[in-house]
Amino acid sequence: MAEPQDTSPRRGLWPWIFLALSALPAAWYVLAYESAVDPEFPRVERRTYNTYPPAAYRLAEAGDTIDCVAVYVSSAALMLAAWGCLRDPRRGLRWAALALSAVAFWHAATPGPLSNGWHGLGWRTMFDSAVPAPQRLALAACALTALAVVILGARPWNVRALLADAKARGVLGLIAVAAVLVVVRQLPMIDREPFGYWPRWVYVWGMLAWAFAMLRLAPRAEGGRRKAIIAALIVASVGLDFVGRGIFWYQRPIGRLREIIPGQLYLCAMPTYAGLQLAQPRYGFKTIINLFPEFTDARSPHWPDEQRFARENGIALHTQSPDDPIGIRSIPETLEIANDPANWPVLVHCHASMDRSPAWVGMYRFAYQGWPLDDVIREIEQHRGSRPKSSVTLLYNRMLPRLAAERAAADPTLREFREFAAGTPDPLEELLARQAEREATRR
Incomplete structure (x- = not known):
């Protein structure tokens, strides 16, 4: 006997409306620029140097917001598919849907690319000859198991009947869209600046379509247990989301x-x-440069652990000295340390990698690699996900002439930075001037 047709609102157009609305954030982040006013130094002019708003480049970073959304949506789809198997275990297609949902969840939790040749746990790892054989075999076994469940669950393999059944249940279009988008996400040809941005959005949209299909196929929770079952599914989905983030953390144990x-x-x-414990065997850092003034009350609670890890692993650890509170000596010293091959690989960080670290990297690019300041700011915007603070304009006006005087004098963007800061005195430059006066008086 055929199953009764579902005439509930779940069969309406709302999944398609929601999918269309989900495209709006993607368009917003490549069109909308943030306010240029920095409240710390509101008179310092700022502009964007990249083609698109800086936030779009940050979202394109593996593991950032877009990937987190994909993990959450795929975990919800997996829980809905599992609920269907619990209620209707004899129906093979439900097990096929569960296997596909599990594969989609794993792919969402293992986004690429990864840096420094670390192979990660994604599906491409199976084909990487540099990966240990046991890991490749384990991933291949999981993939073959999922494929077997899908094939066996779809018996008797009557494509026409399967399509008719999916259409009758109102999920044919959603499943087709999900399949196309998941395949498209794997194609390198869709990746355009900001690189990584559109493939990640495509996968989110594919997961949304799949999750809506799983919701339409999910058996109804009836009776007095309805609210409890829905609550349990939500809790289980959130828990699975944490599992996905844990898998991601194993791939990228150090933030940003x-x-x-x-x-x-x-x-x-x-x-x-714990993050350093996982990362060190992969990267083999010889030197760590902590740019935050950890001698202040704003020190990180992880600072003692970082010191301990460095001691235990023979890593040279450098940080700002209390007798150099404005960093006028530590900046050129740490840049010199990072440029010495004997210290490579070098890990540079502050607390959030939003201000000090990207600005420091910009000074390294300018002073030691000869990058034009225009290119330096483009890279900083991508690291930060927003315009560099006005304090970076003042910092570069103060430090770049000290680090590379001739290049600083000839760089057109640095001349532009001086114009941007016209009328805004640099408080640290004034402090340095007062210190120089005091030292001259003592002499």
Whole structure:
């Protein structure tokens, strides 16, 4: 006997409306620029140097907001598919849907690319000859198991009947869209500036379509247990989301880790001891430069652990000295340390990798690699996900002439920076001038 047709609102157009609305944030982040006013130094002019708003480049980073959304949506789809198997275990297609949902969840939790040759746990790892054979075999076994469940669950393999059944249940279009988008996400040809941005959005949209299909196919929770079952599914989905984030953390155990120069220089947020334990065998850092003034009350709670890890692993650890509170000496010293091949690979960080670290990398690019300041600011915007603060304009006006006088004098963007800061005195430059006066008086 055929199952009764579902005439509930779940069969309406709302999934398609929601999918269309989900495209709006993607368009917003490549069209809308943030306010140029910095409340710290409101008179300093700022402009964007990239083609698109800086936030779009940050979202394109593996593991940032877009990937987090994909993990959450795919975890919801997986829980809905599992609920269907619990209520109707004899129906093979439900097990096929569960296997596909599990594969989609794993792919969402293992986004690429990864840096420094670390192979990660994604599906491409199976074909990477540099990956240990046991790991490749384990991933291949999981993939073959999922494929077997899908094939067996779809028996008797009557394509026409399967399509008719999906259409009758109101999920044919959603499943087709999900399949197309998931395949398209794997194609390199869709990746355009900001690189990584559109493929990640495509996968989110594919997961949304799949999750809506799983919702339409999910058996109804009836009776007095309805609210309890819905609550349990939500809790289980959130729990699975944490599992996905844990898988992601294993792949990228240090927050906002970026490969600046392969094998030489890496940028990140404040690492934890556990994160360093996972990352060190992969990267083999010889030197860590902590740019935050940890001698202040704003020190990180992870600072003692970082010191301990460095001691235990023979890593040279450098940070700002209390007798150099404005960093006038520590900046050129740490830049010199990072430029010495004997210290490579070098890990540079502050607390959030939003201000000090990207600005420091910009000074390294300018002073030691000869980058024009225009290119430097483009990269900083991508690291930060927003315009550099006005304090960076003042910092570069103060430090770049000290680090590379001739290039600073000839760089057109630095001349522009001076014009941007016209009328805004640099408080640290004034402090340096007062210190110089006091020293001259003592002499």
